[in-house]
Amino acid sequence: DADVTQTPRNRITKTGKRIMLECSQTKGHDRMYWYRQDPGLGLRLIYYSFDVKDINKGEISDGYSVSRQAQAKFSLSLESAIPNQTALYFCATSAAGLGQGGETQYFGPGTRLLVL
């Protein structure tokens, strides 16, 4: 079974629609992240959360919002989708603290979003 799951895996929506991408994890990690990936630009951080009561903006948070419903769940919303939000979206998790592995992030399978 996958440790980090994302739903949906693919989504097509229209400009102006509100959509939600969901992420769940069974790794027991406190920290969760949302990234988007565009060709040639690598992964860019949208939002991150270090525990249920903690939400932080990343590099490119404009146009997005998040909700940390529980330790295991972290949702990303696009309030009013626009075409340049077409991208591959990844959720990731990590355990808190230092140590061997240096707080490695583990990624979900991704959600491919197309905004028309």
Added chain:
Amino acid sequence: GQNIDQPTEMTATEGAIVQINCTYQTSGFNGLFWYQQHAGEAPTFLSYNVLDGLEEKGRFSSFLSRSKGYSYLLLKELQMKDSASYLCAVKNAGNMLTFGGGTRLMVKP
């Protein structure tokens, strides 16, 4: 801020050795990761370096020089399944990762 550079594409032959370089400039350094990503799939962890030197893990090795802001990933005995993108990511003092654009490696027979 942080700036991470790695080549966009590389091509190598099955059975050969390839070195993928990554240079970085950062205001705070707390480690460097390498991830492998097959097309359309999730990045998967390959290696982590925080001290200078070489870390070897099977066919893959990763090297770090903090004074030079430089790392490389060395892949030996290349296999066709090694065709993928390789992502260099630097962890800053706040424990956040900044990713490079990735290097797409094509392994040819």
